Amino acid sequence: MARFGYFLSCEEHGPAELVEQARMAEQAGFDALWISDHYHPWNDAQGQSPFVWSVIGALSQAVSLPVETAVTCPLVRTHPAVIAQAAATCAVQLDGRFRLGVGTGEALNEHILGTVWPEAPVRLEMLEEALQIIRRLFTGEQISHHGKHYTVENARLYTVPDEPVPIDVSAFGPQAAEVAARIGDGLITMMPDASVVERFRRGGGGANPVYGGLKVCWGADERDAVRTAHRLWANEQLPDELPQVLPTPRHFEQASELVTEDRVAGSVPCGDDPDAHVKALSEFAEAGFDTVYVNQIGKDQQGFFDFYRAKVLPALRG
Template sequence: MTQLGYTLSSEEFGPNELVNQAERAEEVGFDFVSVSDHYHPWLEAQGESPFVWSSLGGIAASVEEIDVAVGVTCPTIKTHPAIIAQAVATTAAMVPEKFYFGVGTGELLNEHVLGDHWPEHRVRLEMLEEAVEVMRELWTGEQVSHHGEHYDVQNARLFTLPDEIPPVCVSAFGERAAQGAAEFGDGFWSVGPQDVVEDWEDAGGEGPRLTQLHACVADSEDAAVATAHEQWANSGLPGELAAELPTTAHFEQATRMVSEEDIREGSIITEQSADAHIESIQEAIDTGYDHVYIHQIGADQEAALALYENEILPSFD
């Protein structure tokens, strides 16, 4: 059965607002919420980047039945996987239902802040695989010493553990990464109805399959396009730019190439009808995703929440 979720955008809102949005998403009837993990927003206009594990503590303490996810975290460079393992275990112990843990190879935008080297993607994928191994060792509750190619852990033990270890859902946007995700992940994470999930399945991937859809519900399609262009023009950047640009200033420069027409014709849902959302969700389901969550771009979150409560969620009951 497909689960429908709502995005809590750490790039656009502070922690208290994210908690309030999680409560409202549960009230509306969403099956889960997923919060993004960033050190910086993509663009200055987005304006926020709270520490996600603090936000998750507030969210977990405020909701009653809804599932919670974080997507996606990079547990390889800025933060050691032993620390992320403790954060995940604590959060999962607080979540009333189920916690989904999304991981990826990260973006230079967030991972460069301590001055560490930013390796090529192949190496980052190797680091991610070892990081997941370290975290799983720690989630056993046993004392762990690990001396690998990328990470060292000495005499570490997690005493606070959840009743159920969350699935590690690995993000991938290409065939090679999808194959790696199938080898060491418990699930799959993507953005949009991308058919790379088929590569993951062909490589033997099993578990939950999550994807995010971007949208802007506004007074008109033109208003939606304008808001999405101002707040989320980064969605129009091609190739690997999103992973390789180091600062919001560089994203500001790069997104000058993205026009409002690019936004109108791109993947963001700007058409102002429930049918447009229903069709996009159904396309993602047909592609193979069983967890689809919507990201409402801009300050007016209630516009999307009301639309989903009244017209969209009932159509998937």
């Protein structure tokens, strides 16, 4: 049976709010936490973007749930040797309850230092090399690395967990799922697509875990919830590679003008019908996902957690 986690949105909430939401998630009966890792929000309406590693430190003292970044890009903005240190420290703070979710990132967050934003095939190549460095550093041994994309000289992590941090790879589509199967300890993907799960498992992922996530907007007025979801997260409906190449929140706002409220209503469970929420989460479980993370859009987090504790999680588990 699938487990159900809560997805903390660093794009929408400040650090204190995120820690409080994590407490509410644990009290409501969620099994685990995801947390996004961004430099910018997707648009100015979302309005936040705290440094994820600081927030995870606070989470380690506030809750007993497992935590995973969804996802970190260890390619351009932050060198993989630095990500290795951050992840190792989080794993120690969380007593082994930390997983590192990684992906090839978006120009939105990664272009800020003025470096070239590589094409997708190059980013996949960089990701594979980055994970080699990170895993070697997790051993606690001194390493040097002189590769195509990265150099590391005489680096050693002195604060490491007893076991290496598991690394899950974000992938969209069957071919990327095969890459995740080859280089990752698990798969992260955001659509309940059984064919992607099967491709991952047959490509070498075997019984490794598969994680998925979706956004919802709980509220007593369904139409108002749709408007909230559209105002804050219309960018979720942008197609294909576009979200990976737009460089600023303003560009996302411009592109999102093409996304209608009806498009959002057809993709995001909105309102207070528990059956709609249960159906959306069950689609992931039926597609073979091990854990599904749900994120509430908007400010009414307490109402959402009360609703899920009373009506949604019991139905999913019963």
